[in-house]
Amino acid sequence: MSERPGLRERKKAKTRALIQKEALRLFRDQGYAATTVEQIAEAAEVAPSTVFRYFPTKEDLVLVDQFPPFVEALDAVPPEFGPVRAVRTAMRAVIEGQTPQERADSVARELLMLTMPELWAASIANVTGVARTLQERLARREGRAPDDPEIRNVTGAIMGVILALWFEWVEHPEMDAPARLDEAMAHLEAGLPLTRG
Structure with a gap:
């Protein structure tokens, strides 16, 4: 049975928010330039491709x-x-x-x-x-x-x-x-x- 669109959208919003939260934490802790997308993905427990799906560029984070x-x-x-x-x-x-x-x-x-x-x-x-x-x-x-x-x-x-x-x-x-x-x-x-x- 497929998920209702409302639930799917909520999951997407939650993933997006988590990625951004971890990115902001890393930017504050170690600097923007020193933080890689791979580190952000690892912190948010998602694949780097998932980060890019929600945020096409690092600046978009x-x-x-x-x-x-x-x-x-x-x-x-x-x-x-x-x-x-x-x-x-x-x-x-x-x-x-x-x-x-x-x-x-x-x-x-x-x-x-x-x-x-x-x-x-x-x-x-x-x-x-x-x-x-x-x-x-x-x-x-x-x-x-x-x-x-x-x-x-x-x-x-x-x-x-x-x-x-x-x-x-x-x-x-x-x-x-x-x-x-x-x-x-x-x-x-x-x-x-x-x-x-």
């Missing part, structure tokens, strides 16, 4: 595409919300929907991308793709063309706030990045006023 859940959350935000409030609301929904382990894994991946030179080129390509997709989704929400200058400016402001926080996070990894990101997005939504201290 870190650069997981987390954008689809965000896009779904953004599409669910009420249409009357402005672009910045919509993005902030979607980010909150994604973060709140993560289990503690998923959040910890996400933090580990982000810090690896920011601190390992070998991953920088792939990281930049990833950020560029995220910015392009965000601009397209915001344009669709507002009923405008993706190359509309105002949509470009709003997308750039959002990405700028995220990247500035990202770089600060490298210097202060103990920082509660999700909470700080929400504060930063609230500041952007308010028009970036400067308070006198």
Whole structure:
């Protein structure tokens, strides 16, 4: 008797998560460059070909595409919300929907991308793709063309706030990045006023 598709998909997701978890552990323990796919496969108790089936390149073990859940959350935000409030609301929904382990894994991946030179080129390509997709989704929400200058400016402001926080996070990894990101997005939504201290 064949397995139900739901069970098969759950097994695949579990295998994928285990491979990535072991890869991240090895990257942290012995460095990205020094870690081989064979070592990752051995740690996850799978064949190297299985690692490549889930992650075609070594970089893919870190650069997981987390954008689809965000896009779904953004599409669910009420249409009357402005672009910045919509993005902030979607980010909150994604973060709140993560289990503690998923959040910890996400933090580990982000810090690896920011601190390992070998991953920088792939990281930049990833950020560029995220910015392009965000601009397209915001344009669709507002009923405008993706190359509309105002949509470009709003997308750039959002990405700028995220990247500035990202770089600060490298210097202060103990920082509660999700909470700080929400504060930063609230500041952007308010028009970036400067308070006198």
